[in-house]
Amino acid sequence: MDFSISEEQSMLADSVSRFIKNDYDFERRQKIAASADGFSMELWRTFAELGWTAVPFSEEDGGLGGGPIELMLMMEQFGRGLVVEPFLANVVLAGGVLRRVADAGQKSRWLTPMIEGNLQIALAFAEPQGRFNIADLKTTATINGEGFVLNGSKTCVLNGGSAELLIIPARTSGEQAAEEGITLFAIAADSSGIVRRPYATVDAHQAADITLRDVKIDAGAILGTVGEGFATFQEAVDEATLAVCAEAIGIMRTMHDKTVEYSKNRVQFGVPIGSFQALQHRMVDTLMACEQSQSLMMWAVMLNAADDADRQQAVSAIKYQIGTAGINVAREGVQIHGGMGVTWELDIAHYFKRLTAIDLLFGNADFHLDRYIRCSS
């Protein structure tokens, strides 16, 4: 058992951390978030030049051969910087699907340009009626000669507005919530019949609602095997769940540190408010929540589970933790900052909003506690 990270891993974490410190202060982040795209395409290309977009892919695919530990280290730093660039959507979600099931031709058409920073992709992981159950799909793909016709609606498609390529899970057979009968398709976002309604989310990230009406696609759009897309889909979403949990830990640590610092400087009744025991104990609670969350995260990324249920259970455990203890860290951070904590001006409010969004992404605490129980039986 070894909790230390390798030199390469440490260099990767340092490079992201340096970027946040030198090139991504809160003021700049706010400007970027308020821009037309909601993120900086220029910085995105920098991410690609630095090799960050290549991290989780095999060397064969033009990647750096990283895994969950590398992703954790990067995401934690992205959390600290409240980075809005669509790393999760492109690299973890869409990239996660492509690296698992795309054939060589598909990889060179889509994965390679994505890694190079020249193609924006989104995975449509949610439908309006499905809540957090990704198998609940009403979007249908019916056979049409050599290809398919797609009909349905997707919601909260991260990076859905900027994406040039959409990965659409659709039902080719089976009941509405069945895991069997799901097929993954890669479709140009400007295909006829696709209507996108992009919006910013409360945490200043970008998403879109998408409707598909008689969208005609050819057989080359199929990713993997027809009817057997669910396992890949779920693995990619689980990987993204783990990634946002790491991001959340970066946010929690930052909020905790900033709150402790604030309490040492904010004077009321003639003394720093950090001298009040009622507040001290709450900040100890938030410290413990950070440590316990970090511990679960390490367990989850180190777990080389042979068994799918074990792997999913670890993901659900950490997601539950973030949705409960993590959210509490954020709420306490706002509370102890007092009125300033609820102003647009202060970064604390924006950390809080991102953590709130992370709780909802890919299933909240209740959803994951139930999934955790299902995995153990």
Next chain:
Amino acid sequence: MNVNLTDDEIAFRDEVREFFAEKYPADLRQKQDEGVTLDREDTIRWQKLLNDRGWFAVNWPEEYGGTGWSSIQKYIFANEMAAVNAPIIVPFGVSMVAPVIYTFGSEEQKQRFLPDILASNVWWCQGYSEPGSGSDLASLKTKAERDGDHYIVNGTKTWTTLGHLADWIFCLVRTSSDVARRQEGISFLLIDMTTPGVSVKPIITIEGSREVNEVHFDNVHVPLENLVGEEGKGWTYGKVLLQHERTNTAGVARSKYRLDDLKQKAAQSIHDAAPLINDRNFARKIAVIEIELKALEYTDLRTLAAVATGKAPGPESSILKIKGTEIQQSLDALFVEAAGYYALPFVPEQYVVDFPEEDRIGHGLETRTSLRYFNNRKATIYAGSNEIQKNIIAKHVLGL
């Protein structure tokens, strides 16, 4: 980062497992599994068995007869020991006073006390708290005044766990009141319980048993050579000891065993009822504790890894104490919940060896659950209450 055991560690685990399978006496196992309190002889026999194998002083340096194990070996050992529901090691000698003696004591004290602790020939207890000094330990009043080659000790210590079984007591005593900080006038003194003037009175705890005591000192003559380290430095030594005590109180391995036990019981049909695990509320409560416990296990391992690189257990060990005891108490409460009405009968006479099954009220240890629950409310109070732990973290970790 990786979580896998090495081949050597796996071999070590198997060796430990084999030892427990062969050497853990069946009568002790029966007592443990039937909820019978072990007596003094049982405990000593068990500790001697461990020491015969060289596995008693897990944390001591090798030069004094310790194992010299890595932190991961200690972790494996604790897990294997808990997994067979082995008796706990009474910590006061081996885990508490011994580290103070080998760290701060004289050569003569090491030779005099450590071998008997190792062999469980001498039973130690702890004299810290006083009737007027609980959380505010530095306010302690038990006085040790120099008189020639002796101290004369007067005062009262309380909450002395298993003091009625003990041969020796280690005490924090006040050797000077003329100091700038109260902490500076405190010394660490070793006292033979058979010395005239020492008396032990029972305190019956909430569940009706004798576990703790009041220890009175009435003009007790203690030789000067029983002072550990320097006079007036006892507070510093005591704090080191408390940090050892706190890492030990995380109790992760025991809680894992108890959680497994609870899950097994909840999955069975008891009294012809549907298995409790089918109850969604109960299943969720178990899941929440399981997640908390997994987190604590890794927090514990991270602390051990830090200690392995040469750091002493620091104020972070307070986190282990707080979380560890909270989890223990959550488990206690779930056992009571699982027992339902059978947590109500107060039948301590049942917890003896070979109590006739036909006379037993309740299934297995159901009626024992509430006693344990009541008794273990102490966990968040002892070794520095959890609120005191939070004060320590606030001051020394957060810098508030």
